[in-house]
């Protein structure tokens with residue numbers, strides 16, 4: 366069979382299967398592209414040039430085997446093929462960390478303008494870094510940045526370190542194990558964070574694909590908001606006077622606004638898709654510090 370025939374047949378089968386797309390790719394076609402790149406060991410450009418290439422029987426069998434794992438075990442495609450593309454970069458991905466899919470990609474694309482100027486030397490912290498995707502993409506595109514990749518999970522940090530080496534960013538990026546800011550010191554010009562923000566009740570109702578991701582990457586107590594509010598409370602101690610915090614809470618943006626009604630949130634508008642990243646200057650975080658403190662005293666032991 367020719368590649369174009371295999372592509373169509375595989376997309377048909379995946380489209381009619383009871384699977385959830387949304388772990389870095391939104392549609393069956395894109396999942397099949399990842400699958401074919403992996404089995405044929407080619408990049409995207411090479412794959413596009415192979416439309417009329419004959420695919421041999423062992424390769425066809427491999428494609429079918431991975432497809433059946435995807436459909437029957439509901440394992441996200443990125444875990445099956447071992448990689449994911451984020452901000453135009455290829456990351457090694459496995460079940461040690463969440464699959465990259467953050468709208469931070471659009472902020473990286475625009476260089477976090479007008480809030481910070483990453484063309485000048487800057488100290489950046491990617492808190493809750495997982496695979497390292499956000500911090501490593503910042504380091505790749507802004508060579509003046511020094512980036513600390515911070516996570517509580519030793520397993521996720523191993524993967525972040527492997528991605529640092531794969532992207533040849535060892536001179537700019539360092540992994541640090543820390544429970545939020547507990548082991549951190551110094552001041553950062555930019556803190557970016559995509560922390561866990563899913564409530565336990567929401568987590569149990571998620572499609573089966575999510576059960577393959579580390580639970581600690583997703584779930585946070587008190588309507589998902591315990592970790593995000595802790596970050597809002599602690600961040601000003603780790604920001605320079607002109608520094609900014611960008612915090613992602615995804616579809617729970619309304620929840621965060623509602624539990625802190627006195628806080629004026631500045632939610633970023635995205636053109637390509639995604640939602641739920643707010644931005645705070647250090648001075649605004651200090652202005653609202655008492656509200657964050659009261660929330661934590663009331664709801665967090």
Ligand SMILES: C[S@@+](CC[C@H](N)C(=O)[O-])C[C@H]1O[C@@H](n2cnc3c(N)ncnc32)[C@H](O)[C@@H]1O
Nearest residue numbers: 465493494495516517518544545559560561582
């Ligand atoms: C939603 S994932 C984000 C991963 C990555 N930044 C991304 O966007 O793909 C959240 C990450 O927070 C980490 N995490 C959970 N609790 C933490 C804590 N108390 N301190 C530091 N990191 C934590 C998890 O291990 C996980 O890697």
